[in-house]
Amino acid sequence: MTAHGRLLIVGAGQAGVQTASSARDLGWRGPITLLGAEPHSPYARPPLSKAFLNGKATADSLALRTPEFYADHRIDLVRDEHVHSLDLAGDGTGSAVAASGRRWAFDRLVLATGAAPRRLPLEGADLDGVVVLRDLNDASVLAGRLHTADSLVVVGGGFVGLEVAAAAAAAGIRTTVLEIASSLMNRVVSPVTAEIVEKAHRACGIRVMTGVRPARFVDGAQGSVAAVELDNGIRLPASLVLIGVGASPRDALAAAAGLRCDNGIVVDDQSRASDGHTLAVGDCANLPDPSPTPGPAPRLRLESVDNAVEQARAAATTLMGSPQPYRSVPCFWSDQGSLKLQIAGLARPDDDIVVRAGKRPGQHTALRYRGTHLVSAECVNSPIDFLSVRRAIAAGTSLSREAAADTQVPLKKHLSAPVTTGRG
Structure with a gap:
């Protein structure tokens, strides 16, 4: 297989777009097809929990590339097509079939299928007003509800939950953050940093409750949420509830095709999946830690724009037959009101x-x-x-x-x- 073949990228988020762009820049001459499951052109996700909610960003302003970019780079962008099955041959060639019945043959496949927001298996989780935030449609729904909500309960004290809480509090909405752990962002920052972040949110009028667990969501009237009941019996009024408890990799497509999956599509440091041909990049990939630090490289998933871009650039070198192992300092950032948190390294x-x-x-x-x-x-x-x-x-x-x-x-x-x- 050479760079004259048909390259199919399933997933049109940051990682998918960057893979297509980098492959073309490095000299891929064959057709490149970028398949997206959403009806929108590829867009940036981080502003959805911040600037989009407060009206400082629009769907158009979030676009990752202009329409002219795809045309100029001969990238066939296909929107609103959900791939539900893959037919993979031993040499990495095959075809992808969408729910619509459309089929795309490929000589090389890249999976950039991203991740899906985790739900909570609790009573009332399907009530109107219990929402998640992952994509542009979710953000549009949340933004509309914030205009009418008088009380918001955020379940989960991670980046997304705290960013939304800050935006809601700034809009005058009574806001409570619930975190099951003893501190906010306990998986990503030290206790001392978590304490500073918590104090900043409390100073903005946000109620922060750590070490608590929601037991059920209470139906008020006509199937709409009215409160969150904790496992200790406390009931918190809520006309709107955001579930922000992380995301799960979208790896079912890969698993059904016979690729090894374990909390994501398992890849090596050149982004190659278990068949040695298919590549996986971005939030869906389980990869060796790329950090340039001493010691063995544990396997992990990295959900960040930085990783999506840098891993995709490295993956493009694999596509071109001159693989450069993915090495980078993982970075994350979160804008929470006036607080800007930036993390370098793991x-x-x-x-x-x-x-x-x-x-x-x-x-x-x-x-x-x-x-x-x-x-x-x-x-x-x-x-x-x-x-x-x-x-x-x-x-x-x-x-x-x-x-x-x-x-x-x-x-x-x-x-x-x-x-x-x-x-x-």
């Missing part, structure tokens, strides 16, 4: 923490160490620190904990002694 719960208080109220940087190695940073309203640490981790720059704790010297100046690190 920390583990047992990593040590060195805290650098900012010079201005609301600033904070938590550096995470694994042994003597700087592996991550959690930066609140500190974009310069974020950029400095991201570059330092990528370059293998050394920074002692003692130096890191010295806030009299800017972090950017501290990070000036490059050393070589690698997986051992």
